Amino acid sequence: MIPSHSFVLTISCADAPGIVAATTACLFERGGNILDAQQFNDLETGRFFMRVVFAVVDHAGGSIQDLRRGFDAVAAHFSMHWSLRSQADRRRVMILASRPDHCLNDLIYRWRTGELPMDICAIVSNYPRETYGLATIGDIPFHMLPVSRETRMQQEAGIWRLVQETGTDLVVLARYMQILSDGLAAKLFGRCINIHHSFLPGFKGARPYHQAHERGVKLIGATSHFVTAALDEGPIIEQDVERISHRDTPEDLVRKGRDIERRVLARAVHTYLDDRVILNGRKTIVFS
Numbered sequence: 001m002i003p004s005h006s007f008v009l010t011i012s013c014a015d016a017p018g019i020v021a022a023t024t025a026c027l028f029e030r031g032g033n034i035l036d037a038q039q040f041n042d043l044e045t046g047r048f049f050m051r052v053v054f055a056v057v058d059h060a061g062g063s064i065q066d067l068r069r070g071f072d073a074v075a076a077h078f079s080m081h082w083s084l085r086s087q088a089d090r091r092r093v094m095i096l097a098s099r100p101d102h103c104l105n106d107l108i109y110r111w112r113t114g115e116l117p118m119d120i121c122a123i124v125s126n127y128p129r130e131t132y133g134l135a136t137i138g139d140i141p142f143h144m145l146p147v148s149r150e151t152r153m154q155q156e157a158g159i160w161r162l163v164q165e166t167g168t169d170l171v172v173l174a175r176y177m178q179i180l181s182d183g184l185a186a187k188l189f190g191r192c193i194n195i196h197h198s199f200l201p202g203f204k205g206a207r208p209y210h211q212a213h214e215r216g217v218k219l220i221g222a223t224s225h226f227v228t229a230a231l232d233e234g235p236i237i238e239q240d241v242e243r244i245s246h247r248d249t250p251e252d253l254v255r256k257g258r259d260i261e262r263r264v265l266a267r268a269v270h271t272y273l274d275d276r277v278i279l280n281g282r283k284t285i286v287f288s
């Protein structure tokens with residue numbers, strides 16, 4: 001059971017002696033009790049990554065504000081990229097969807113059951129609300145933003161405005177079939193996750209199951225990745241595969257693929273919500 005006042009500290013910086021000592025000393029001196037710590041030294045890039053879960057021990061008289069100020073000095077010394085968040089704080093998540101809706105439905109179900117500790121602040125689709133089971137959408141704010149060649153930029157401005165107005169922390173493309181402009185992808189970088197229905201880097205772009213069937217593959221897969229301007233080339237967060245055979249039709253691949261997509265996207269969103277994924281250039285560090 002997570003203590004009511006546990007926090008997650010994530011660190012990314014150039015590797016140097018003393019990072020762990022300075023970090024743990026700072027937490028200890030301000031009433032932090034470490035519950036879990038993982039680190040990775042990328043020897044190829046000389047980058048250091050760490051994720052620390054800790055509780056603040058009440059009788060130490062410390063406060064999280066004191067701790068944050070204290071760690072500011074450590075982070076400045078090592079030029080860290082860092083974040084410090086209470087595990088009780090829930091992220092505000094906006095889901096973009098088109099058709100099919102299996103990933104949207106799955107995320108909503110995992111949210112309603114509490115499996116995904118988040119608050120869905122809006123659903124945005126280029127299709128009407130009636131496309132989806134009305135019971136599925138329920139009282140979640142729904143915005144239809146149809147996209148055409150002529151309206152693409154105007155609709156993207158609408159998405160960005162919604163992101164700002166709703167205080168969205170994470171945007172999830174749940175089989176959203178519109179390519180985000182370079183500008184919007186850049187503004188959302190690091191907090192926009194997509195599910196691509198292939199085992200990337202294979203079969204980027206549209207209709208990957210049909211591409212796979214044509215190629216005669218024996219495995220199909222799904223990949224969840226951060227969205228970048230380069231289509232389906234963002235840093236990978238989660239992947240999974242299933243065996244298929246020569247007997248499978250493209251429709252069989254689509255059907256078998258749905259389960260892979262659902263679980264890969266749910267795992268990726270959970271990883272993000274837990275602060276277990278850290279960007280590492282074109283790749284990611286995913287702590288267990």
Ligand SMILES: Nc1nc2c(c(=O)[nH]1)N[C@@H](CN(C=O)c1ccc(C(=O)N[C@@H](CCC(=O)O)C(=O)O)cc1)CN2
Nearest residue numbers: 177178179180185194195196205206228229230231232
């Ligand atoms: N800037 C980015 N935008 C999007 C990404 C991305 O990685 N970077 N991922 C896609 C999702 N996707 C595959 O996973 C994908 C979506 C759409 C298309 C595509 O060709 N769309 C056509 C319109 C299709 C339609 O209207 O049904 C288009 O935009 O012209 C390919 C791949 C989400 N966006």
